[in-house]
Amino acid sequence: MNTIVSQASKYILLALMVLFTIETYMVLRRRDEKSRNRIMRKQIGLMVMFNLVAYPTMYLLSGDFQMLVMFLSVVCFILVVQVLYRLIYRRASMILLNTMCMMLSVGFVIQSRLGMETAMKQFIITSLATLICFIIPVFIRKVRIVSRLTWLYAVAGIGLLGVVLLFGRITGGAQLSVSLGGITFQFSEFVKITVVLFMAGMLQNRHDFKTVLAVTVVAAVHVGILALSADLGAALIYFMAYIVMVFVATRNPGYAFLGLGGMAGASIVAYRLFDHVRVRVAVWKDPFQDYEGTGYQIVQALFGVCAGGWFGTGLFKGNPDMIPLAYEDFTFAAICEEFGVLFAICLILLCMGMYLLIVNIATKLEKPFYRLVAVGLGTEYAFQVFLTVGGTTKFIPMTGITLPLISYGGSSIMCTIIMISIIQGLYIMRTDESQAREEERMQQRLRRRISNQEQYLREYQxxxxxxxxxxxxxxxxxxxxxxxxxxxxxxxxxxxxxxxxxxxxxxxxxxxxxxxxxxxxxxxxxxxxxxxxxxxxxxxxxxxxxxxxxxxx
Amino acid sequence: MSSQKKLKNRQKTDLKSITRPYRIVSYISLALFASLIGYMVYFQVFLSDNLLNSPYNKRQEIVQEQIVKGSLLDRNGNVLAETVTAEDGTESRNYPYGNLFAQAVGYSVYGGSGLESTENSTMLQSHADIVTQMQQDIQEEKKQGDNVTTTLSAVLQQAASDALGSNRGAVFAMDADTGEVLVDYSSPNFNPNTIEQDWESLVNSEDGVFLNRATQGQYPPGSTFKIVTALAYYRQHGTFDDFSYTCTGSYESDGYTIHCAGNEVHGQESFQDAMANSCNCAFAYMAVNLIDKDLLRQTADQMGFNQDIPVELPYNGGEFTLDANTPNQLTMQTAIGQGDTLATPMLMCMVADAVKNNGQMMTPIFVKSVDSATGSNVKTMQPQIFGDVMTTEETQALEPLLEAVVQRGTAADDLSDLPYQIAGKTGTAEYGDVSEGKAHSWFTGYTNTGNNDIVVCAVVENGGNGRAPATRVARNVFSAWGTETY
Structure with a gap:
């Protein structure tokens, strides 16, 4: 009986995920409001179904009553967020919201599977963050000063990273976090946002060499501190955001190539300089070389990825607990194992859809500052997904960062939600702007038609x-x-x-x-x-x- | 109006040039995501099997609970090992041929051995089609693991076993063109069906029943090594025609005397005569006087001695030492396959294969293909070339020598009457105390019909000096090959 439930649920979950992913891309194509809304409603249904299948299955298989508590909490969370958004921000991007909710759902399911305690903690942090972040779109709309605090962001960012470097305690070989009153903060996550705000502020109006140079120096300080703290994943993400933002603002591919060249150079220097970089590359080349030591994590993750095959082992039928840090850096491997590679590919597609949505929003924004913020945050998100998925599957060396919205990690989830809220805020402004533009255009069109009409009439007279x-x-x-x-x-x-x-x-x-x-x-x-x-x-x-x-x- | 249009156009191009870098960035990101997905697919299709089979992967043991281990089949589909599920659901392995494939197929308990061990993870994967897998999932049936079709032939293996009887020894045979192993038989052996009951006594027995003598048994190669010595001679002289030796039944150098088998006197001999008669004196003479010692060592190395051979089952390599400082006494012995030289039946089989196969030595392979339980092919193994170890010219020179052995030489009594051409070399390898006259009997040779030819190497322990010639064992395999579809 258990096997039937587990196996049936695995195919149902996959089917729901596939449908959801398809719908997300359908929205990208569909223009008219009506069919979009229909898809949104369908997606919410799929999401609820997903949870409805996953948690009772896990309850049956594990006998853990908390699974049902978790189920109710997650479904409530989704519905409350959906309703609140519809009440407060009617013009927010519902598809972005849906995608976020779906990924959170997947995250909560896999976290519950791996450990109830962390899952609960994750849920509480997520709910709080989501509630607090309701203020962000209003803030963006009303407080126009955000685009003028450029240097404040730089100081805050470097300050936070510096604090981590100076006082941070060692976690996982890298100085990543600071404890404040029992709560551990990973500042590099928060600085992800300030660094983008800084660069957007600098590049919004001026793209001359001096400005680019200033941006470069500040970005380099950020990246440098992170490299010193051995937080390579975050360093790479900042760097990528920097390259993309400079390129997009200046429209000069030369800067992008220079940046990429610089990155290559910096990578070589880092390889020579830092032992931990060399270890990561060596492990990537041949994880079996030091199986018992440095290679252990990635090898276990790889075993996990291939253990499930295309369809996965089914919930509670695999052994993701054999993967070290399965709930954190290697969540993707755990997902591959129990949900299967096809599900994992859908997840990647969903992340890609999220990114496309963000870039799409960016191109529609009027103000360069907002445009740059959107593309910067989007790039950070996309590249983080690339780094963690690629690292887990040994496509690229492992950098040890979380899969946004899915991995466990308070700071990570909080920041991702803040980022998405910022983008929602930008989107809402975009709809304001575009509505005004739309009206303008409509009037122009009417004027034209009527004047034609008049000419026509005059002719016939x-x-x-x-x-x-x-x-x-x-x-x-x-x-x-x-x-x-x-x-x-x-x-x-x-x-x-x-x-x-x-x-x-x-x-x-x-x-x-x-x-x-x-x-x-x-x-x-x-x-x-x-x-x-x-x-x-x-x-x-x-x-x-x-x-x-x-x-x- | 036109100025308005221009303004509008400019605005349009402005918007376009603003969004252009965004589009470029998103295309690049799409490429990154696409590569990620492509890699995932590649990973799943090509890399995951290796990882699943990794000895470090502890998940195997867990997988076993969800998949019924597949079967091992011989080249004609006869079951060599299969999983039998009892009514209460307990599974056990059944070996229909009992002792016959004891070492080659092996057993799966106590850590496993033979192909049961090396193909374990392959048989524990299910490549059944998706529909079947889903059905089995839902019906809560265990999935049926893949079946491994080996290259072994039950018919030929049985022929080898029959011929060897109660003698200790081994037979190794392979397809001359492909290196597919047809026979891997070793005696004494055990019954893998009752291994658990017999374990205690088998472990304590001194017969070495677990040793796969065909691949692991290191014997002095005796006169079969003369193939290598002859090759070295040919390499130095470019021809066999100028060789002539008068055998007096013994040859002495530096105070050490070597005798021909049975003290026989062969008289005036050409190279072919010396080979056909397996004249020890002639070969001792040529090793001391006519062959560069380093060249002989190089030739032996090239034939696979002192080298790793990439075969699936546990094996031992050949051992050969000789250099310019080797005293003549040892050189003489080495030339006739005694001294410090050691070879396995597999290795001498490969040497004969190189001669048959125009100098191309094939690596023995044990698996022909892997198929899912529903019959679809998962993978098919390709022949592997161990090396191009001889030139065609060299093999053309060697072949008449080996044919002469069968037609009129030491193997003629047992093989010359077979209706197809066979070439090979006998050997009598002395071991232990010389005075006791103990010797292993060897034969390595091949059929030469141009059609599905096989190479057979047989060793009968202490079968030398006419007690139980390996040639007779080989004959049984050859005739089984000739009369039956194997």
Whole structure:
């Protein structure tokens, strides 16, 4: 019985994940609001289903009652967040929110599988962070000063990293965290955000060599401190964000190549200088060389990755606890083992979708500062995924960082949620901006159409043109009756034929968008009252058209 | 109007040039993600098998609980080892041929041995198609592991066993072209079906039943080594034609005398005569006088002595020492395969294979293919070349010598009447106290029909001096090859 449950659940979970991933990409393609909304609702359903399958399965297999507690908590969390977002930030990117919730779901499931205690802790931190981060979009919208605190970010970032370097206690061979009142903070996570804010602030208006140089120096100080603290993963992520932001701001590929060259050089120097770098490269080349020692972690992770095959072993049927740090740096290996490689590939695709969403948002933003912030944070996210997934599967040397939103780690999850909230804030502003733009465009279009219309009408008023066209049989189908009628009446024959309901609609739209203008309002009212009268219609419409035109010219 | 248009165009290009780097960055990131996914697939398809089979991977033991270990089959699909599930669900391995494949197939308890051990992880993987796997998952059935088709032939193995009877010894045979091992038989042996009951006595017995004599048994190669000596001679002189020796039944150098078998006197001999007669005196004479010692050592090394051979089963290498400072006494013995020289039946089989195969020595392989329980091919092994150890010219010179051995020489009594051409070399390798006259009997040779030829090497311990000639054992294998589909 247990096996059936576990095996059935593994295929169901995979199917749900595949569907969810497909829907995410469908949203990227779909433009119209309606089908987007339908997909969003479907995704929430899939998410709830995912949890509904995963936790009861784990409860059956482990007999741990807390699984059900966890299930209720997670589902509540998802629903509350979804509802709150819809109430407070109606214009936020729901697809980004959904993707985040799905990844959190996967994270909570695998954390619960690996250890209830850490899973609970993770859940509490996540909920708190999400709640606190509700303020961020408002903050971004209202407090415009954020784009002018450039040097403050640099000082704060370097300060925090410096503190870690000076007072940090050793964890896992790297000085990564500082304890404050019992809570351990990994500042390099928070500095990820400040460094992006700093670079965006510097590069928002000026892209001259001096500015780039200043940015480079400050970024190099950040990276240098991290390299000294042996936090190579974070160092690489900062560096990547730096290269991308400078390139995007200056549009000069030369800087990007210089940066990449610099990175290559720095890597060689780091390889020569730091023992821990050499160890990582050696382990990457041949993890079996020092199986009992430095290679042990990665070898166990690799065993985990291949243990599950395409479909995984099923929950509680694998041995992810044989992987050291499975809940932290090697979560991806644990996922591969019990959920299978196909599921893991879906997860990568989901991360990629998240990144594409962020870049998409970035390109739509007006202000260079926000654009740079979005692309910077997105790059950090994407590269972190690349480093940890690539490291776990020995595609690249392991750098020892977490899989955002999925791995255990308070600072990591908090920062990722902050980052996503910032991007939500930017997106909300984008929808503000784009809505204004959309209205503007709409009006322009109407103006153009109406002026064309007018020209057209004027042309037909000329007698020589009118004689060329017999009254009947003109105009599009469906308009014939009315057309004929007005022709019989002998007043403005052709005109009426063309100034049909379409124009009325345009005008209505136009008027709606300009409802502050009384004359237009009046027109609409009149229009509404008298529209039924076909005899009067032609004159009215002509008048309205003229009036409408007067509004603009 | 036109200026407006221009403005608009400019705005458009502005927007485009702003978003362009964003697009470039996202394309690069897409490439990174795509490479990651590609690598995951590559990892799963190509790398994961090796990792699953890694001896460090402790998950194997756990996997065993979910998969029914597959079967080992002979080259014709006869089951050599299979999993039998009792009614209460306990699984055990069954070996239908009992003792016949004791060492080659081995057993799976007590850490395992033979192919049961080396192919263990292969048989514990299931490459059954996805639908079947899903079905088995859902029906809570254990998955059926992959089956390994070995290169072994039950027919030929049986022929070897029959011929060897109760004698101690070994037979190793392989396909001349591909190096596929057809026979890997060693006696004495044990019954792997009852290994657990017999374990205590088998471990304490002094018969060395666990030793796979065909691949691990190190014997002095005796006269079969004359193939190598002859090759060294040919390499030094470029021809056998100028050789002539008059055998008086003994040859003396530096106060040490060597005798021909049975003190026989062969008289005037060409090189071919010396080989056919297996004339010790002639070879001792040529080693002392006509062959550079370093060249002989180099030749032996090239033939696989003192080298690692990449075979799947445990094996021992050949041992050979000789250099310019070696005293003549030892040189004479070395030339006729005595002295410090040691070889396994597998190695001498490979030497004969090189002669048959135009100088290309094949590495013995034991596995033909791996197939899933549902019959789909998982992988097929390719022949492996150990080395191009002789030139065609050299093999063309050596072949008539080995044919002469069978047609009119020391193997003629046992092999010349077979209806197809066989070439080879006999050997009588003295061991232990010379005065007791104990000697192992050797034969290594091949069929030469041009069609599915096989190379057979047989050793019968203490079968020398006519007691139980290895040639007769080999004959049984050759005739089984000739009359039956193996």
């Amino acid at each position: 000329r007698p020589e043109r009118r004689s060329g066209y017999p009254g009947q049989g003109q105009g599009g189908s469906g308009q014939n009756v009315r057309y004929g009628e007005s022709a019989r009446n002998g007043s403005g024959d052709a005109r009426t034929g063309y100034a049909d309901g379409g124009t009325t609609k345009i005008i209505r739209k136009l008027n709606r968008s300009q409802n502050r203008q009384d004359s237009a309002d009046e027109m609409e009212r009149k229009n509404g009252q008298e529209i039924g009268d076909t005899d009067e219609l032609a004159k009215k419409i002509e008048e309205q058209t003229k009036n409408g035109l007067e509004i603009h010219y």
